[in-house]
Amino acid sequence: MTPDAALPPYGASMQRRARASNVAALLASVVVWLALLGPLGALLVHISPTATREALGAPGALTPLVTSVEASLVALAVLVVAGTPLAWMMARERLPLPRLVEAGVLVPLLMPPLVIGLLLVFFLGPATPLGGALSHLHLSASNTFFALVVAEVYEAAPYYVLGAQSAFASVAVELEENAALLGDPWRRTLRRVTLPLAAPGLATALATGWARAIGAFGAVIVIAYHPYGLPMQIWVTLQQSGLAAALPFALLLVLVSLPLPLLAFSWSARSRVGTRVAT
């Protein structure tokens, strides 16, 4: 007697339906994956090597790249120095009114980047009190390198801070308490326990912040049209010379912004597997 014949009638059809839903889920996943990668595929298909070499070899063509990378590095440094302690305090609930603090960090996330840029003009523009104070320091938040950094910080801050908060929150308080009771003052505990355990999550947060900073456009176009970063370069080339001419710079932006995030994600995935344990 074959196994199928021994099953009651509904058993066989349930098996068929389970197999069918597995196949459907697999198909749907493949479709979504292809859709997400589609644009990258289109880039590689439509780009021509000769046009790329010409565009990137032109004098001054790589200046926007340098500007973008420099500004993003500065923005990232600002986020790490100012945002990491904030993220730790939020994770350990050491702040008063924690929900309000979290909402405040979320605000730039909820605003469209274009709106952030617009509001930054009214917040830091040369005509404002803060803008006046900045000019005493020989800084201007309008069409300067400083303005570019400011715009990138505002666009990337929620991603980094919330990601770092989640990374710190994943380190159980009991571990820090145990380290302290075993004799470590808080700086040693941070170095020996908190940071190593939070590192994968922090790397992910950093990578996300980097990708958002270097690709910032909405706020940048309002307060830092000049100096050109890569996104602005793509936009200007698009307007002046058409879509195809902008492709080489798009490729450049993809190449510059992807590696760090990919590395960070793969490292954090590997580390998480090793430390996923209930102690």
Place this chain on the structure above:
Amino acid sequence: MTSGLDVDVRVTRRHFEVCARFEVPPGERFGLFGPSGAGKSTVLSAIAGLVGIDSGRIVLAGRVLSAAPAARTTARARRSRSAGAGAFKVPLHMRRVGLLRQNAGLFPHMTVAANIGYGTDPSTEDSAHAVGHAARLVGVENLLDAHPGALSGGQRQRVALARVLASRFEVLLLDEPFSGLDSALRVRLASLTAEEVSSRAVPAVLVTHDLAEAQSFCSQVGVMDRGELLQVGDPLEVVLRPASVPVARMVGYRAFVPLATTLPVTFPAAPARSLPLGSPAAGKPFTRPGPSAHCLVGLHPDRITMVDEADASTAGISGGLQIGARVASCRPAGAGFEVDVATPDGSTVPCRLPTGRQVPQNGDPCTILVVDPPLFDGDGRARPSQGMES
């Protein structure tokens, strides 16, 4: 006292205040026994410095660890982990407190050896020696290169114990650390811990809801419920002479039978062999003051026997209080039977059926003999008994 642990604290928790006052001489072990949520862990957390105290002080080996002059009145001040105005709290890393919790709390990114050696100074040679010694004590010397993720629960708890033992500590705090382990391992770790505590001459505090564990490990037991230390005494005294009916219930008394007589009750001398060693009533007649009409006799399953009225004199136990009751049910237990006896106050007390007796039917009348029971007055407080004066 100049050395040892001296605790006198008041800590506010969400629903009630935890109030504890006790002393632990060096080398002695103090047990905090009570139901979940009684506030026992709060006391340990206060000693460890994980929570601030509202008033009182904690002194260890002559050093003040925490002190607060008066109650912190605002909820926000109470919630804060730092010391409030006028209060003093030594930071965690300087308290020299060894804490072992139910959750081992090992560092998952470090090997077992690194975990055990965490509290030692790695630059000295003593560190490696201390790690090896602690690992051998608990039996994990073959796991030194493993990571906590690869260990079983019992192994993790052993590593956590080794980690504490290898560090510098002047008091050992244990918060139900051995629950969840099999009983053989529990006994081993408990006796190992007791030895270490004695040999290092440090005080230890064990929190548990298992009375047997408190009795076997500790030299003094404090019974705690709803934030209050209801009784402190040696392990047997707390069970034989509970201070009140609530304490009696916590240590296992199942029934409280009212006695109604005003005559003084004299218990004739009971033969020494029928009572536990050291029982004050052994070999001596003793008189208890006459119970009033509202006196209650506490019945504990370990202190009652079923007897026939007819052969009470020949059973080898003379004296004791006899109480008429009924059999509620009878069931096999181990190599014999256990009988649920329905007592006149409406409770049921389990009682082992003496070997050789016929299995009774449900509803049969029976007689319970209880020797030297605790007595309580109508308010639930223990009545003093002259027999205990010696």
